[in-house]
Amino acid sequence: xxxxxxxxxxxxxxxxxxxxxxxxxxxxxxxxxxxxxxxxxxxxxxxxxxxxxxxxxxxxxxxxxxxxxxxxxxxxxxxxxxxxxxxxxxxxxxxxxxxxxxxxxxxxxxxxxxxxxxxxxxxxxxxxxxxxxxxxxxxxxxxxxxxxxxxxxxxxxxxxxxxxxxxxxxxxxxxxxxxxxxxxxxxxxxxxxxxxxxxxxxxxxxxxxxxxxxxxxxxxxxxxxxxxxxxxxxxxxxxxxxxxxxxxxxxxxxxxxxxxxxxxxxxxxxxxxxxxxxxxxxxxxxxxxxxxxxxxxxxxxxxxxxxxxxx
Numbered sequence: 001x002x003x004x005x006x007x008x009x010x011x012x013x014x015x016x017x018x019x020x021x022x023x024x025x026x027x028x029x030x031x032x033x034x035x036x037x038x039x040x041x042x043x044x045x046x047x048x049x050x051x052x053x054x055x056x057x058x059x060x061x062x063x064x065x066x067x068x069x070x071x072x073x074x075x076x077x078x079x080x081x082x083x084x085x086x087x088x089x090x091x092x093x094x095x096x097x098x099x100x101x102x103x104x105x106x107x108x109x110x111x112x113x114x115x116x117x118x119x120x121x122x123x124x125x126x127x128x129x130x131x132x133x134x135x136x137x138x139x140x141x142x143x144x145x146x147x148x149x150x151x152x153x154x155x156x157x158x159x160x161x162x163x164x165x166x167x168x169x170x171x172x173x174x175x176x177x178x179x180x181x182x183x184x185x186x187x188x189x190x191x192x193x194x195x196x197x198x199x200x201x202x203x204x205x206x207x208x209x210x211x212x213x214x215x216x217x218x219x220x221x222x223x224x225x226x227x228x229x230x231x232x233x234x235x236x237x238x239x240x241x242x243x244x245x246x247x248x249x250x251x252x253x254x255x256x257x258x259x260x261x262x263x264x265x266x267x268x269x270x271x272x273x274x275x276x277x278x279x280x281x282x283x284x285x286x287x288x289x290x291x292x293x294x295x296x297x298x299x300x301x302x303x304x305x306x307x308x309x310x311x
Contacts, residue, residue, distance in 0.1 A: 002032045003092040007207050012087060015203040017064045022087055027108040032096055037109055038087035039080035043071025047310045048117030048142055050302070051110070052079040055124020055149070057184045057217040058289065059086030061203050065295025066121070066302060073303045074310070075119070080109055082129070084216020086207050094219040099232040102220070103132045116140050119306060123147045123291065124261075125220060128236070134246070135239035143249040143278070143309050145302055147290050150264040151243070153236040154228040168260045169224065176221035181211040191288035193257050200292070243272050251278035251305050253298055255286035279305065 012022075020040045027035050040060050050070045052063040060079040070077040081088040083105050084097060091097070106129055110118070118141045122130040127149025134141045176182070185201035208214050225232040250272045254265040265282075269275045281301055286293040 002096065004032065005090040005092055005213050007087060007209060007213060011206045011209060015061060015206065016199045018061050018203065020067065025109065025112050027105050032091055035083050035089045037080055037083060039078055040067060042067050042077045043075060045076035046074035048119060049076040049078055049115050050119045050121055051115060052121045053126030053130045055126050056220045057182060057187055058204060059207055062289060062291045066291060066299045069299040069303050073306055075306055078115065090213050090216060092212050092215055094215045097216055097219040097223065099223045102129050106133055110140065117142045119309065120144045121302060122149050124149055127151055131243065132235060132239050135242040138242060138246065141248065145251045145253060145305055146268055147253045147298065148255055148258050148261045148288055150261055151236055151239060152225050153240055154225065154233050173221050173224060173226060176218050179218060182214055182217050184208055184217065188289055192293055193285050193287050196292060247273040249278040249309060250274035251280065253281040253283055253301050255290045256282050256284045257286060258288045260288065
């Protein structure tokens with residue numbers, strides 16, 4: 001029997017700026033059985049649904065500054081927690097996680113809610129998962145806003161860097177591979193231009209009461225397809241084949257202080273036809289977690305983008 005952990009509800013009480021009602025649905029895994037996924041679900045889909053996908057080691061709390069403005073603009077704001085993160089169930093075995101598994105769980109999530117006319121907002125691992133999902137069910141997607149993310153396929157590195165993964169990403173992969181624990185809040189703080197408030201950092205720690213709850217946070221970084229033989233490379237190349245034909249609006253909003261992903265903004269703009277139909281922003285005074293440091297600016301950019309997509 002798989003060891004599936006569930007963070008106690010009291011860990012999520014009183015989080016700053018996150019007074020959203022929790023919602024849950026169940027996805028299935030052949031080896032693990034049923035898994036409960038948590039999601040925020042606010043607003044009505046007058047124009048469509050904005051699917052906000054977080055990365056590692058964050059959770060839907062990251063999108064708290066975007067959810068209200070999106071709902072107020074007449075879009076349904078849906079922000080799930082990947083399995084292993086946030087209020088979703090957490091397999092305790094690192095071996096339970098794979099790139100394909102993360103994509104498959106999110107595919108079930110979209111199908112269970114029957115989300116359509118989706119605008120994908122993705123950051124960090126939200127891109128490799130969400131863009132794979134888009135490539136497999138493009139008929140459900142109306143557009144994309146990519147922020148500080150990537151879709152690696154072991155091709156020559158993006159223009160502007162000598163190699164990828166480079167001196168930031170490879171050590172991070174190795175640290176997660178060899179570690180038994182991670183200081184989640186401190187990881188968020190380390191990539192910020194200005195250190196967040198202690199209550200905010202505590203909210204990033206909230207889903208993880210101890211190291212046993214952090215299997216996903218430790219495993220997911222080691223799943224980055226960093227080399228030609230990595231699992232996921234073939235699927236990502238197939239995804240790029242589709243994305244190079246994707247002509248719906250594809251916007252980007254990258255931070256000015258996130259060197260690990262910055263070159264990928266130009267890659268998306270150059271390779272995806274829909275990028276010619278959308279704005280491309282560089283958001284100032286923000287590190288990797290742009291939603292955290294400049295959430296209001298990102299929300300305004302997103303709402304402007306959504307206005308251009310309305311029927």
